[in-house]
Amino acid sequence: MRLQIASRLAIFALLELAASPGRQVSVAEIGEKYGVSSHHLAKVMNALGRAGLVRAVRGAGGGYHFSGNARRITLLDVISLFENLESGNVEVGATGQATDEARATGQATDEARALGGVLAEIDDAVRATLGSITIATLLRIVERGRGGRTSAAPADQRREDPPPE
Amino acid sequence: MASRTRAESEHAKPPLSVRRVRPSDLAQIIALDERITGLAKPAYWHDVFRRYGGRRVEGRFFLVAAPPGRAPNPPILGFIAGEVRAWEFGSAPCGWVFALSVEPDARLHGVGEALLEAISSEFKRAGVSRMRTMVGRDNRLHLLFFRGEGMVAGPYIQLEKDLE
Numbered sequence: 001m002r003l004q005i006a007s008r009l010a011i012f013a014l015l016e017l018a019a020s021p022g023r024q025v026s027v028a029e030i031g032e033k034y035g036v037s038s039h040h041l042a043k044v045m046n047a048l049g050r051a052g053l054v055r056a057v058r059g060a061g062g063g064y065h066f067s068g069n070a071r072r073i074t075l076l077d078v079i080s081l082f083e084n085l086e087s088g089n090v091e092v093g094a095t096g097q098a099t100d101e102a103r104a105t106g107q108a109t110d111e112a113r114a115l116g117g118v119l120a121e122i123d124d125a126v127r128a129t130l131g132s133i134t135i136a137t138l139l140r141i142v143e144r145g146r147g148g149r150t151s152a153a154p155a156d157q158r159r160e161d162p163p164p165e
Numbered sequence: 166m167a168s169r170t171r172a173e174s175e176h177a178k179p180p181l182s183v184r185r186v187r188p189s190d191l192a193q194i195i196a197l198d199e200r201i202t203g204l205a206k207p208a209y210w211h212d213v214f215r216r217y218g219g220r221r222v223e224g225r226f227f228l229v230a231a232p233p234g235r236a237p238n239p240p241i242l243g244f245i246a247g248e249v250r251a252w253e254f255g256s257a258p259c260g261w262v263f264a265l266s267v268e269p270d271a272r273l274h275g276v277g278e279a280l281l282e283a284i285s286s287e288f289k290r291a292g293v294s295r296m297r298t299m300v301g302r303d304n305r306l307h308l309l310f311f312r313g314e315g316m317v318a319g320p321y322i323q324l325e326k327d328l329e
Binding site (some may be wrong): 071074124125127128129131132133134136137140144 | 309
């Protein structure tokens with residue numbers, strides 16, 4: 001699956017901020033690391049601020065700091081701020097019947113419903129996966145990845161297990 | 166500052182011992198499971214105890230977390246059960262966790278982590294290097310915990326059907 005750019009940027013920004021909760025990080029700093037414009041990132045940060053996940057600090061040396069709970073906020077929580085993850089099954093109107101548009105595009109057929117069942121299975125798995133990974137867990141995965149890339153270090157200096165919470 | 170205090174409270178780990186289940190633990194385990202799942206299953210837990218805890222069976226583990234000490238009937242803070250399974254559709258021997266419960270008031274204090282670490286050590290001593298479990302998609306509590314402990318989706322897909 002592919003996430004929209006805004007969702008990806010939001011997750012990257014939260015990882016940056018949650019990695020050092022006491023530190024204020026500017027939009028320019030995050031933008032530079034991930035190669036995106038401050039303008040695009042600012043919109044994402046505004047949305048995260050409205051959701052209470054980050055707090056803006058105005059003035060010189062300002063920026064953002066993390067204001068959520070990294071052990072509670074899941075990737076699904078973040079992504080749902082920016083996009084709908086449903087793959088789109090049969091469109092149903094207010095009366096519970098398939099809409100005219102759904103009929104016109106073949107969605108009201110048994111075959112489309114069967115296909116929709118398969119796609120719903122995938123949707124459920126995607127949502128369960130994204131809903132089970134918190135920002136704290138993703139930070140641990142990042143750390144493990146860094147550990148793997150620096151495997152030239154002596155084995156006894158490598159951290160095999162995540163740090164205790 | 167308030168959030169830091171809360172965070173510190175979440176991270177505080179009280180003294181804890183993880184040991185093999187005893188017959189005197191069974192009533193508390195049944196009660197804890199009923200409080201969490203809303204379903205009393207005494208016959209099931211007696212059977213699990215008989216097969217996994219009643220005597221030391223190779224590759225089968227039924228562990229409980231309790232405050233340290235030798236009080237006659239200490240409160241159980243949580244329990245975990247699992248076994249080494251082998252060659253299910255070609256799966257090399259691995260540890261399987263099939264039950265894990267922590268007393269709600271004792272959560273976020275490292276009880277689940279201690280239980281998982283203990284059974285991981287038992288699995289390693291039994292000669293396996295991988296651990297698996299199966300959790301419902303809507304079981305947010307266990308999914309978040311296992312993910313937080315580094316578990317990821319494995320190469321097997323769970324399938325089912327209604328029997329007509």
